[in-house]
Amino acid sequence: MYVSHLQLADYRSYESVHLELGPGISTFVGPNGQGKTNLVEAIGYVATLGSHRVATDAPLVRKGAERAIVRAAIVKDERQAVVDLEINPGKANRARLNRAPATRPREVLGVLRTVLFAPEDLALVKGDPGERRRFLDELLVARAPRIAGVRSDYERVLKQRNALLKSASAQFFKRGEPDLSTLDVWNEHLAVAGAELLAARLALVAELQPLVGKAYSELTTVGGPPVLQYRSSAAASDEEPPADREQLAQLLREALAEARVQELQRGVSLIGPHRDDLHLRLDELPAKGYASQGESWSYALALRLAGFELLRADGDDPVLLLDDVFAELDSERRSRLAEHVRHAEQVFVSAAVAEDIPPELQGDRFRVVEGGIEHE
Numbered sequence: 001m002y003v004s005h006l007q008l009a010d011y012r013s014y015e016s017v018h019l020e021l022g023p024g025i026s027t028f029v030g031p032n033g034q035g036k037t038n039l040v041e042a043i044g045y046v047a048t049l050g051s052h053r054v055a056t057d058a059p060l061v062r063k064g065a066e067r068a069i070v071r072a073a074i075v076k077d078e079r080q081a082v083v084d085l086e087i088n089p090g091k092a093n094r095a096r097l098n099r100a101p102a103t104r105p106r107e108v109l110g111v112l113r114t115v116l117f118a119p120e121d122l123a124l125v126k127g128d129p130g131e132r133r134r135f136l137d138e139l140l141v142a143r144a145p146r147i148a149g150v151r152s153d154y155e156r157v158l159k160q161r162n163a164l165l166k167s168a169s170a171q172f173f174k175r176g177e178p179d180l181s182t183l184d185v186w187n188e189h190l191a192v193a194g195a196e197l198l199a200a201r202l203a204l205v206a207e208l209q210p211l212v213g214k215a216y217s218e219l220t221t222v223g224g225p226p227v228l229q230y231r232s233s234a235a236a237s238d239e240e241p242p243a244d245r246e247q248l249a250q251l252l253r254e255a256l257a258e259a260r261v262q263e264l265q266r267g268v269s270l271i272g273p274h275r276d277d278l279h280l281r282l283d284e285l286p287a288k289g290y291a292s293q294g295e296s297w298s299y300a301l302a303l304r305l306a307g308f309e310l311l312r313a314d315g316d317d318p319v320l321l322l323d324d325v326f327a328e329l330d331s332e333r334r335s336r337l338a339e340h341v342r343h344a345e346q347v348f349v350s351a352a353v354a355e356d357i358p359p360e361l362q363g364d365r366f367r368v369v370e371g372g373i374e375h376e
């Protein structure tokens with residue numbers, strides 16, 4: 001698939017921009033702070049309905065504007081689909097597919113699939129567990145958009161259960177007799193919705209493992225092999241959780257029963273996929289805290305490349321977004337990464353200076369300056 005048109009209105013620093021794009025490699029070069037990442041972020045937004053830089057939509061709307069519009073035409077198997085997104089911070093966002101009446105944004109997930117490489121990716125290795133959970137969940141949604149529904153069901157249950165625990169915790173400390181009449185109901189909802197998300201993540205990790213190993217060994221000969229271990233908050237720290245959904249639901253029920261007093265004392269849900277982590281090991285050691293900067297970069301790139309290979313194996317090349325990533329890499333990793341991605345159906349590369357872009361990836365060139373984009 002490839003993006004053939006991109007139109008932005010009041011998105012970040014762009015008042016209005018309209019780009020015609022082709023398959024193959026497009027490079028976006030311009031000085032710092034001119035809007036290169038904003039552009040790449042907008043394309044990623046069409047695919048994921050989220051930004052890799054911020055957790056909320058408000059910063060995506062141009063200062064002083066009420067809403068942002070992102071419109072993209074995507075060509076797949078010689079057919080074109082047009083996605084229109086209206087980003088309304090504080091209100092519901094709206095989406096349209098092929099100019100049909102507005103629908104829930106979630107309905108357009110899967111029309112465009114992207115894999116983004118960005119300087120922030122180092123946090124996959126060095127950052128908090130939330131970074132790795134997001135990596136897994138975004139990949140799950142890209143492969144099967146219905147997982148977005150599973151996730152939002154789980155988040156709704158979690159929110160309700162946390163509200164209940166919070167008020168029960170306050171009562172617990174005041175009078176010692178919290179009202180727990182509905183907690184068992186929420187435990188059951190959490191176990192069922194959590195098991196579905198957990199099962200999907202575990203299956204994904206099993207598929208990723210060989211691809212991450214292969215990508216890592218192709219990027220570097222230093223360190224490794226990389227080993228992925230999913231750690232569930234419902235299982236002991238050295239235990240692999242079972243793969244079966246019903247067994248996972250049972251595991252969650254038992255862990256919730258065991259954690260009851262602690263959860264009441266703390267007033268939050270301590271068990272479930274929102275507390276899990278994907279441990280990244282290099283050989284015997286955890287990458288976080290032990291891996292060198294270069295090894296950490298190789299690991300992060302290997303995770304992204306593995307995601308790319310998985311999506312590609314589903315039958316269609318995702319669009320690759322390489323945002324200012326080459327400036328972070330030494331020359332060997334630069335050329336190995338370039339070698340990997342140069343044959344993808346469509347690649348967007350951004351850089352402050354053209355020299356940072358490896359020769360294999362010099363393609364159709366755009367210049368980004370002061371909120372505008374010019375085709376060179």
Ligand SMILES: Nc1ncnc2c1ncn2[C@@H]1O[C@H](COP(=O)(O)OP(=O)(O)OP(=O)(O)O)[C@@H](O)[C@H]1O
Nearest residue numbers: 012013032033034035036037038059061062063352
């Ligand atoms: N909501 C917004 N409204 C107006 N301007 C914004 C908004 N959000 C970001 N900007 C502006 O966009 C610019 C940053 O753009 P971007 O991050 O795309 O830069 P870049 O070209 O990738 O730079 P670098 O090379 O430094 O990474 C900043 O000048 C910032 O002030």
